[in-house]
Amino acid sequence: MRAIQNYINGKSAAANGGRAGRVYNPNTGSQQAEVAFSAARDVDAAVAAAVAAFPAWAATNPQRRARVMFAFKQLVEKNMDELAHLLSSEHGKVIADSKGDIQRGLEVIEFACGIPHALKGEYTEGAGPGIDVYSMRQPLGVCAGITPFNFPAMIPMWMFGVAIATGNTFILKPSEKDPSVPVRLAELMMEAGAPVGVLNVVHGDKEAVDAIIAHPDIKAISFVGSSDIAHYIYSHGTANHKRVQAMGGAKNHGIIMPDADMDQAVKDLVGAAYGSAGERCMALPVVVPVGKQTADELRERLLPEIEKLKVGISTDADAQYGPVVSSAHKQKVEDYIALGAKEGAELVRDGRNFTLQGYEEGFFIGPTLFDNVKTDMRTYQEEIFGPVLQIVRAESFEEALALPSQHQYGNGVAIFTRNGRAAREFASRVNVGMVGINVPIPVPVAYHTFGGWKRSAFGDTNQHGMEGVKFFTKVKTITARWPEGMTDDSSFVIPTMR
Numbered sequence: 001m002r003a004i005q006n007y008i009n010g011k012s013a014a015a016n017g018g019r020a021g022r023v024y025n026p027n028t029g030s031q032q033a034e035v036a037f038s039a040a041r042d043v044d045a046a047v048a049a050a051v052a053a054f055p056a057w058a059a060t061n062p063q064r065r066a067r068v069m070f071a072f073k074q075l076v077e078k079n080m081d082e083l084a085h086l087l088s089s090e091h092g093k094v095i096a097d098s099k100g101d102i103q104r105g106l107e108v109i110e111f112a113c114g115i116p117h118a119l120k121g122e123y124t125e126g127a128g129p130g131i132d133v134y135s136m137r138q139p140l141g142v143c144a145g146i147t148p149f150n151f152p153a154m155i156p157m158w159m160f161g162v163a164i165a166t167g168n169t170f171i172l173k174p175s176e177k178d179p180s181v182p183v184r185l186a187e188l189m190m191e192a193g194a195p196v197g198v199l200n201v202v203h204g205d206k207e208a209v210d211a212i213i214a215h216p217d218i219k220a221i222s223f224v225g226s227s228d229i230a231h232y233i234y235s236h237g238t239a240n241h242k243r244v245q246a247m248g249g250a251k252n253h254g255i256i257m258p259d260a261d262m263d264q265a266v267k268d269l270v271g272a273a274y275g276s277a278g279e280r281c282m283a284l285p286v287v288v289p290v291g292k293q294t295a296d297e298l299r300e301r302l303l304p305e306i307e308k309l310k311v312g313i314s315t316d317a318d319a320q321y322g323p324v325v326s327s328a329h330k331q332k333v334e335d336y337i338a339l340g341a342k343e344g345a346e347l348v349r350d351g352r353n354f355t356l357q358g359y360e361e362g363f364f365i366g367p368t369l370f371d372n373v374k375t376d377m378r379t380y381q382e383e384i385f386g387p388v389l390q391i392v393r394a395e396s397f398e399e400a401l402a403l404p405s406q407h408q409y410g411n412g413v414a415i416f417t418r419n420g421r422a423a424r425e426f427a428s429r430v431n432v433g434m435v436g437i438n439v440p441i442p443v444p445v446a447y448h449t450f451g452g453w454k455r456s457a458f459g460d461t462n463q464h465g466m467e468g469v470k471f472f473t474k475v476k477t478i479t480a481r482w483p484e485g486m487t488d489d490s491s492f493v494i495p496t497m498r
């Protein structure tokens with residue numbers, strides 16, 4: 001059995017937690033590797049390596065740090081096929097989608113290649129008589145990232161790309177469900193020229209996470225995962241005087257206005273609802289057609305597109321999506337489907353009992369569609385995170401606007417319309433962090449910034465872009481004068497610029 005180990009100080013290291021997780025191949029349902037879980041002393045060892053590497057890395061000029069990012073980007077591109085196959089074999093998403101996962105992470109690395117520009121401070125000449133004021137952004141020290149299973153390449157790169165480029169050293173605690181790609185990324189970062197200790201990987205579960213939260217030498221934690229855990233990390237991390245950004249779950253809505261380009265909207269919806277088996281925080285699991293005519297037409301057009309979907313193993317180039325990540329997650333999604341029917345929603349297409357010939361033990365779920373879903377149903381209020389699309393019918397624009405605005409999650413939302421005024425009004429008023437206008441998955445590009453609202457994110461600083469640079473640096477402001485001639489008397493009044 002392949003053993004997946006920690007990566008500390010530039011080499012593999014055994015974990016001492018005394019427990020291990022099983023890593024499956026979701027296509028076959030069989031175990032393919034074992035990942036040893038870390039104890040607090042493993043986290044201590046990683047932090048010690050990162051603490052030792054920090055002073056020299058922080059003092060390395062930003063252009064040289066950027067050159068490591070350039071080299072890392074080239075190495076990841078060179079190894080794209082191997083990485084995508086490894087990712088798919090543990091996650092279950094199709095190969096093309098794994099390449100997208102890696103590519104979206106690389107786009108943050110591309111942003112990090114421009115870090116010298118992003119780190120330039122501010123300067124005011126002559127803020128007072130002979131006084132200049134300037135500011136600089138300095139790295140925090142050792143930072144940590146705790147990441148979910150659903151983007152095992154992109155989300156670690158969101159975090160360590162910006163953290164390392166800004167001069168920090170980093171501990172990554174990836175998901176225990178698909179931990180191999182994060183280790184390969186750390187190896188490639190060393191190959192790209194990052195000194196040992198700059199990027200370390202510790203595997204594990206709550207025990208390792210709690211050790212990260214408690215460690216006094218870790219200055220900041222970036223977390224992405226489900227909301228309850230995000231809230232736990234945020235409240236405990238900040239109580240321990242760390243900076244914390246903690247992104248949580250989601251339930252993105254797609255509003256279909258009566259004037260939408262229905263052909264395009266249907267194509268977009270099917271991809272956004274069922275791609276990656278719905279295991280995306282920016283998936284579109286709720287569609288809100290406005291008016292009965294729009295709803296009926298949408299349903300009529302959606303159904304044949306759903307019937308055409310090909311569910312297959314992740315290496316099947318014709319498959320649109322593959323299995324979900326684990327048998328426990330398959331069970332959870334199927335329980336939600338049962339609950340939705342019990343709650344009174346109309347189960348138009350049931351994806352349970354789906355099997356793929358030759359892969360009967362794989363964690364597959366067929367595309368599922370509910371209509372007439374109501375806001376008081378648990379299946380509407382909670383995140384399902386599977387290939388399940390729910391139609392919630394609205395009578396008016398105002399009613400449609402209220403749905404995502406009042407939902408507990410506020411990650412992303414999309415509106416489909418040909419009316420610029422309606423789109424503009426929607427974008428301005430909706431109580432959600434990321435908005436798509438005729439764009440079903442509005443994940444912002446790397447030089448903008450990613451973050452939801454409400455229970456989709458705790459803390460106030462987003463991922464990547466300048467928000468990421470701010471999160472991983474602290475500002476120092478210098479007020480300087482070089483007096484000459486007569487010495488001024490002491491002043492006991494607060495200095496002002498009057």
Ligand code: NAD
Binds near residue numbers: 411
């Ligand atoms: P998860 O919350 O189960 O796990 C995330 C991380 O937390 C993992 O590293 C895991 O080991 C760790 N963890 C799990 N239980 C813990 C505990 N009790 N104490 C401390 N740490 C613990 O999430 P997941 O199932 O891996 O990922 C799916 C979730 O992530 C979904 O809710 C999805 O919406 C969310 N997500 C959000 C975003 C976003 O940016 N908002 C992006 C991707 C995924």
